[in-house]
Amino acid sequence: MISRRTLLGSLAATTAGLALAPRAFAQPAPLGSAAAGMPLHLVNATGAYDNASIRVYIVGNDGNQQVRVTPDGQLAPVALADNGPDGFTDYAIPLAASGTTxxxxxxxxxxxxxxLGDPLKFKAVEDGNGKAALAYPAGWVEGDPNYPVLHDCAEFTYNSGGMYGNTTMVDMFSVPLEIxxxxxxxxxxxxxxxxxxxKVFADVKAADGFGKLIVGDKRVIAPGHGLDSGLFATDHLAPAIDEAWSTYESKDLKVTTNAGTFTGRVGGGKLAFTGPGSVSFDKPSTRDVLFCDGTLAAPNDGTLGPVAAILGAALNRSILTTADAQPGTDPATFYRQQLTNHYAKAMHEATRDGKAYGFAFDDVAGFASYIEDGAPKEITLTLTAF
Incomplete structure (x- = not known):
């Protein structure tokens, strides 16, 4: 399964938001061609906004360069010349006057x-290699030009191998989306x-330390981004992390991946594993846990990466000290501790299938809002009721 972590490749920061970094996939159709494509149906079931109030933007990369989809379903390269007099591109795809688009x-x-309501402002910029790229909306940054705009997104990779997609709340939650x-x-x-x-807004607001993540009725910011903005305590999860490191000073932690079972103990401040390979981890910070990065960064190496992902998931779900065999697979045991990722908890409780992408490693043990198909025929994105 392609996880969200490999779905889009890395995201490179720019001064105005996020730019999608290119990633090598099977060669898609040439630019300007609509032949290698499939129907995308867009359904407005918000009950709060009419079709004329909604704009869609399909942006990303084709394996070689950053691209966007035109209203007539063709790929077009991002170009600096696309910026208008206001300094931003106009890549909006309007919905049909009524019904499904x-x-x-x-x-x-x-x-x-x-x-919904106002258009998004995507700015074409020059990346570090001198190529045209896009500064993506960063709804969690108060100074971002898209901060006042009600918006959200779904993610996908569509290539010769099939379609892989997810609804994501890793950065924020705003518009309910169904794929x-x-x-x-x-x-x-x-x-x-x-x-x-x-209920998501209410539950996150009520959780101790999470209340500042609510931005009016527009969005809920993920706690990692809240931490970076001074809206969430940098040491919020420190006691839970300390407890986990202390627990495994005196007993083994078993972590099973596709490579086999790793056995870990804490010594000298490091959680060190032996087994299919030798990997070790310094004690993570709250930020490392929330972003699944830093000491918990997961390279695509088949050894360190999968162990890091499982540790990150266990800490977000507050099950690392309650089960010495990971990954945990019983969602009834997740988020039961007072110190937990209440943002991710609220997201999972909100969905009908219990699946959500509340943090980057939420795909561990299959709890992410992710689907794939090797023989896709059509895909529907529905903006569901508010």
Whole structure:
């Protein structure tokens, strides 16, 4: 399974937001061609906004360069000349006057953004290699030009191997989105329970230390981004992390990956594992846990990476000290501790299938709002009821 961590490749920061870094995939159709594509249906079921108030943006990369999809379903390269007099591009795809909007989705890897009310401001910039790239919306940054805009996105990779997609709350949650993928079978994920959007806002606001992550009625910011913005304590999870490191000073921790079972103990401040390979981890910070980065960064090496992912998931789900065999697979045991990722907890409780991408390693043990199909025929993105 392609996880969200490998779905899009790395994200490179720019001064105005995020730019999708290119990633090598199977060669898609040439630019300007709509031949290698499939139908993308866009459904407005918000009940709060009419079609004329909603704009869609499909942006990403084709393996070689950053691209966007035109309203007629073709790939076009991002170009600095696309910036208008206001300094921003106009890549918006309007919805049909009423009912379902159907577009051609070419082979590419990227995001489908939806903006409700006001348009999004994507700026074409020059990346470190001198190529045209996009500064993506960063709704968690107060100074970002898209901060006032109600928006959200789904992520996907569509290539010769199939379609891989997810609804993501890793950065923030704002617009309820559902993905339905038809191919070898019919799959749906991301669907929220009735009234769940309001409940997410209420639950996160009520959790001790998480209340500042609420931005009016527009969005809930993920705690990692809140930490970077001074809205979330830098040491919030420190006692839980300390407890985990202390627990495994006196007993073994077993972590099973596709490579086999690793056995770990804490000594000298490091959690060191033996088994299919020797890997070790310094004690992570709260930020490392929330971003699944730093000491918990997961390279695609088949050894260190999978162990890091499982540790990151266990710490976010607050199960590392309650089970000495990981990964945990019983969702009834997740988020039961007072010090936990209450943001991710709220996201999982909101969805009908219990799956969500509340943090970057939420795909561990299959709890992410992710679907894939090797023989895709069509995909539907629905903006569900507020």
């Amino acid at each position: 159907t577009l051609n989705l070419p082979q590419m890897s990227g995001r489908i953004y939806v903006a 339905k993928l038809n191919g070898a079978k019919e799959q749906t994920t991301g669907t929220l329970k009735d009234g769940a959007r309001a």
